[in-house]
Amino acid sequence: PLNYVIRKIEVIPPSRLESIRGSELARSTEATRTTGPCGGFSTQYACMCDLHGVQYREEVAWDVDTIYLSHDTRELNLRDFDHLEQKDLVPIISALEYNTWFTKLRASHMKLSHECLERLLHVVRRSLSIQEVYFDNLGVKWDFGHKLSLALIANGNTVLHTIDLSNNMIEDKGATSLCGIIAKLTQGASHLGGCGSAVIGNHPKGMQKLNLSRCGLTSKGIAQIAHALSLNRSMPTSLRSLNLSENSLKDDINNLCNYLAQPNSLTHLDLAGTDTTLECLFGALLRGCATNLVHLNVARNSFTSKKTKEIPPSFKQFFTATLSLKYLNISYCKLPLEALKHLLLGLACNESTVGLELDMSGNNLGSMGAHVLESCIHGVRCIASLDISDSNMDVDLAQVITAIGKNKSLKHLYMGRNTLGMKSKHISLIMDSLVQMIQEDDCVLQSLHIPDSRLKSDLYSLIDALGSNTCLQTLDISGNQIGDPGARLLAKALQINSHLKTIIYDKNNISLQGYADIVHALEKNYSVRYMPFPIYDLQPCMKTSAERAEQLAKKLQDMLQRNVTPCKYSHGQAFRLQQGFLLSSTQQVVDRLVVQTQDTIKTLAAESCDANNDINYATGLIQDADNSKQLLPRLHEVLQKRDEKNNPIEAKLREISDNVHRVVSEYLEDSLETILKCANDHCPTVMSQTVTRPESETGEPISIDQDLRNACKLKNQISTEFIHSCIIEQAGTDILNRVNELNLAVAAHVSDRITDEVIESLSRSYKTLIGDNDNRTRSSTPDVLRPSASSISSGSVIGINPSICNSSTATNNTNNNNNNNTSSSSSGNHNNNNNNEEHIYAVVSHSSSITDNSGTMGADGASTTTLELHDEYSSIQPQKMDDQSPV
Numbered sequence: 001p002l003n004y005v006i007r008k009i010e011v012i013p014p015s016r017l018e019s020i021r022g023s024e025l026a027r028s029t030e031a032t033r034t035t036g037p038c039g040g041f042s043t044q045y046a047c048m049c050d051l052h053g054v055q056y057r058e059e060v061a062w063d064v065d066t067i068y069l070s071h072d073t074r075e076l077n078l079r080d081f082d083h084l085e086q087k088d089l090v091p092i093i094s095a096l097e098y099n100t101w102f103t104k105l106r107a108s109h110m111k112l113s114h115e116c117l118e119r120l121l122h123v124v125r126r127s128l129s130i131q132e133v134y135f136d137n138l139g140v141k142w143d144f145g146h147k148l149s150l151a152l153i154a155n156g157n158t159v160l161h162t163i164d165l166s167n168n169m170i171e172d173k174g175a176t177s178l179c180g181i182i183a184k185l186t187q188g189a190s191h192l193g194g195c196g197s198a199v200i201g202n203h204p205k206g207m208q209k210l211n212l213s214r215c216g217l218t219s220k221g222i223a224q225i226a227h228a229l230s231l232n233r234s235m236p237t238s239l240r241s242l243n244l245s246e247n248s249l250k251d252d253i254n255n256l257c258n259y260l261a262q263p264n265s266l267t268h269l270d271l272a273g274t275d276t277t278l279e280c281l282f283g284a285l286l287r288g289c290a291t292n293l294v295h296l297n298v299a300r301n302s303f304t305s306k307k308t309k310e311i312p313p314s315f316k317q318f319f320t321a322t323l324s325l326k327y328l329n330i331s332y333c334k335l336p337l338e339a340l341k342h343l344l345l346g347l348a349c350n351e352s353t354v355g356l357e358l359d360m361s362g363n364n365l366g367s368m369g370a371h372v373l374e375s376c377i378h379g380v381r382c383i384a385s386l387d388i389s390d391s392n393m394d395v396d397l398a399q400v401i402t403a404i405g406k407n408k409s410l411k412h413l414y415m416g417r418n419t420l421g422m423k424s425k426h427i428s429l430i431m432d433s434l435v436q437m438i439q440e441d442d443c444v445l446q447s448l449h450i451p452d453s454r455l456k457s458d459l460y461s462l463i464d465a466l467g468s469n470t471c472l473q474t475l476d477i478s479g480n481q482i483g484d485p486g487a488r489l490l491a492k493a494l495q496i497n498s499h500l501k502t503i504i505y506d507k508n509n510i511s512l513q514g515y516a517d518i519v520h521a522l523e524k525n526y527s528v529r530y531m532p533f534p535i536y537d538l539q540p541c542m543k544t545s546a547e548r549a550e551q552l553a554k555k556l557q558d559m560l561q562r563n564v565t566p567c568k569y570s571h572g573q574a575f576r577l578q579q580g581f582l583l584s585s586t587q588q589v590v591d592r593l594v595v596q597t598q599d600t601i602k603t604l605a606a607e608s609c610d611a612n613n614d615i616n617y618a619t620g621l622i623q624d625a626d627n628s629k630q631l632l633p634r635l636h637e638v639l640q641k642r643d644e645k646n647n648p649i650e651a652k653l654r655e656i657s658d659n660v661h662r663v664v665s666e667y668l669e670d671s672l673e674t675i676l677k678c679a680n681d682h683c684p685t686v687m688s689q690t691v692t693r694p695e696s697e698t699g700e701p702i703s704i705d706q707d708l709r710n711a712c713k714l715k716n717q718i719s720t721e722f723i724h725s726c727i728i729e730q731a732g733t734d735i736l737n738r739v740n741e742l743n744l745a746v747a748a749h750v751s752d753r754i755t756d757e758v759i760e761s762l763s764r765s766y767k768t769l770i771g772d773n774d775n776r777t778r779s780s781t782p783d784v785l786r787p788s789a790s791s792i793s794s795g796s797v798i799g800i801n802p803s804i805c806n807s808s809t810a811t812n813n814t815n816n817n818n819n820n821n822t823s824s825s826s827s828g829n830h831n832n833n834n835n836n837e838e839h840i841y842a843v844v845s846h847s848s849s850i851t852d853n854s855g856t857m858g859a860d861g862a863s864t865t866t867l868e869l870h871d872e873y874s875s876i877q878p879q880k881m882d883d884q885s886p887v
Contacts, residue, residue: 037065039101048091057084060092075104075132078112086113093119097126106134108164117144124160125151132162136211145174152181161206166213166243175212175221182207183228206238213245213270219252226255230262241268245297249274251305257284264288267324268295278333279304283314290321297329299359303339311338319346325353331387332362337372340365344376353382354409361389361414370396378406385412393418395426398433405437408444416451416479419458427458435465438472447474451504455480466493466500476504487514491521498527498741506534512541515552522559529563531556586755590625593762597622600769618765625758628751635747649739653732654724661723668716676709 036043042061049056060081067073081092093116096102107120117140123130138144145165152158163181170178212225222244229235229242249256253276260266261284269289271281278301285293319325319342330343340363347356365373370393377386377400386404393400397418404410419427438445450459459480466472480486487510494500510518515534522528533553541549597618604615680687687708690701 037069039099041065041068041095041099041101044095044099045091048094052087052090052094054087054091057088060084060088074102075106076102077106078110079106079108082110086116089116090119093123096123096130099127100129103129104132104134105130107138108134109137111139121147121151124148124158125154127155128157129159131159132164132209133160134162134164135168136164137167140168140170142170142172142174142177144168145170146177149177149180161238162209163207164209164211165215166211167215169216170212171216172218172221172224174215175217175225178212179224179228182210182225183231206234207232208238209241210239211241211243212247213243215247217244217247219248219250222247222249223252223255226253226259230255230259235259236262236264238265240265242266243268243270244274245270245272247274249276251277251280253281257281260284260289261287263291265292267292269293270295270297271301272297272329273300276301277303277305278330279312279315282318283312286314286318286321290318291323293322294324295327296325297327299329299331299333301333303333303335309336309338311336311342315339316342316346319343320349322350323352325356327357327359329359330363331359335360335363335365335369337365337368340369341372341376344373344380347382348376348379350382355384356382357385357412358383359387359414361387361391363391365391365393367394367396369393370400374399374403377410378403380407381409383407383410385414386410387414388418389414390417394422395429398426398429401430401433401437405440405443405445408442411444411446412449412474413445413447414449416449416453416476418450419453419455424458427455431455431458431461435461438462438469439465443471445471447476447502448472449474449476449504450480451476452479452507456482457485460486460489463489463493466490467496469497470499472500474502474504475500477508478504479507482508482510484511484514484517486510488517491517494518494521494525494528497525500528502530503528504532506532507536508534510534510537512545512548512552515541515549515556519552519556519559522556522563525559526563529560531560586752586759587629589759590628590755590762593759593766594622594625597762597766597769600766604769614765614768618762618769621758621761621765625762628755628758631754632747632751635751639743639747649736650728650732653728653735657724657727658720660727661718661720664718664723668718672709672712672716675712676705679708680705 041064045061045064046056048054063080064076068076076092076096078089078092081089089112096105105120105123112120117138120133120135124133135144135148145168148163148165152160165174165178168174217225225244229239244256249271257280260269260281266289269285278298281298285296335343340360343360347353347358363369365388369391373388373393374396377383388400391397397415401415404413419430422430434448437443438448453459459477459482463477463482463486466475482490486508490503490505505518515538538549538553601615601618676687687703687705689704691704691707692701
């Protein structure tokens, strides 16, 4: 810009310059008035080609003038031109010396010649607009850091605030030189001395990002960098990101801790793999970084170098006091149990942080660590994502998963490589806990990642559970070697699952047949939108049948593309699916109870008893039980009829669509008038000219303004169909699909609750009826077969065949003596007089619920349980009973 070359002169009054400007405007041309796209880069590039004697390449100018301009890209990336020779890169770099369009220069992961590196330094020395430079992995040494420091010192007007020199072995000598551009002196650049100290004092924004990762620095170089940061008075308010990872800090971090302990604005701090101990770091973080720190990575460092178990209080206090932390990576840190406990308790006490992503993988927590995690994790409400991969918790992982299920803020779980080398029976317990967790009605887990665990057939139970799962949206089961049987199970689950959106399934030894099953299943699945290409598994498939593999891959992508496009789903399938689940579980229990109650009613009616009220009540319950089987389909029909008449949501969407179309049309008309007005203001002479159109009916000349207006009205019209497509078919589709899901959830809940009430009421009624019958037959029933009052009140299964007594609360009131044999024989003769003796047993529930080994089915409908009842029951026959024989 000229204001950096020629100082501005104030002229009073300004009217004295009008005549000069008018004459300049008259002599100027369009080429001289505009600088061209991207700040005139093409012109500057052409000049630099002439200066360096290099051929001008049209493709370079076209890329910048077209692609860069269309994306409004302010970053020049040399990787876009890495196909050119090194000498052709020289004018491209040099063109940035006087260009003010580009603010970022990226030369990452390139092997540049000495001349190109010199031109990079020259740009840094001359540029007035470059704010960020990314020179990572250039293969440069310490001397480049020294030259970069000198170049920045020489540029008194630099606005550079981001420097990335990562993956370059600049070592401590280069770090010493860089201290000159990090530290700030109050005298400014004109008073720099010696090896230089700072031009950062002249930065409008100051240093914001500094990345020196993998630069071969030791504690000496880091100490100098940290000291320079402390000297710069602008650093506490300007520096946002500091990355010193993969350098060897050891224990000499006093200077770094001194800087971090000052109140600062750091949001990202990366000290991963620096061989430092963490126990002395968190005291500084507590004092200076608790307010603004968002991203903290201290992975692959030892927590302590001492054998003492004492944990500094600052460790827990930091996690209690942090206000903005969103990401914490403390993986592979050999975390002691006490430190783990302090970490979790500190986060549990934090009421400011939400949505935290916690990576604590690879800490070899073991059994004791699993117990700590189990006891604390359910109360840590600020965690949204947890990574416990490779933690070696063995079978105790099952209890940890159960505790994680109680945390209703945790939505993403990573637990890969935890079952390697584990016994099969322990893996089964873990998978059962995982299945139980995702099947809970209030489960909030959205993504589950269990890669590289080699679970094989142990994963099948989880895949089976996906069919009815409604919470998971992302599933990573790669590296588990499930084979074609697992692929077939996954295909079946996908046909009835409507919530999964992402599935990662590579490295599972799946053949073409397995992929054919999955692709076929996707034809009936409209929710899955992302399935990464299974490169590892398809490689052998390509060798055996390349054409078949290509067809399956193409069809898979077609199905995913179809699912990305919004479409309205029929909720009839979901209702039928829910009905199928119901018929296969609780309705079976209802049928059993109905049969028992009917048989008992027949028995009581035959004896002309006085329990008419109880019988009438039980008869009404039986009728309700039969009706409850068809309740869910009836609810579906009611909703369908309501939608067929006039869905108010669709009507409102059509109304909104019409309103939006009207507003858009008015906006386009106003925009046209604004454009034409601007054109009239800039070119009034041309716009006032008249033209004659041959196609005009009158043949009269019209002004160019009117002619443009007529032509543009045809171009800026928007169809009603387009607006309807955007609102009704796209946004409206998602809304209606969600409404259908909610209707299904409500209908299923109503049906389940009524079914549970039917089961509970039938159980109570049967208990009452069988109690009356028992009182009447007590005189002829031996004492050995009479259930005690305590067994009935506590909830027992009073039965004949011990094979049907599956309840965990079942009690056999048996007196083990020889006299019982005669009593049993008498009882058998008594029961043989009844035509329905095989049904004389009762499922008696405790606290108005039916209990079995797997759970409770109560009036609250909190859980659903299938009570195992058998169709064939043996009547009592005289038999010899020893001490081990149940009644």
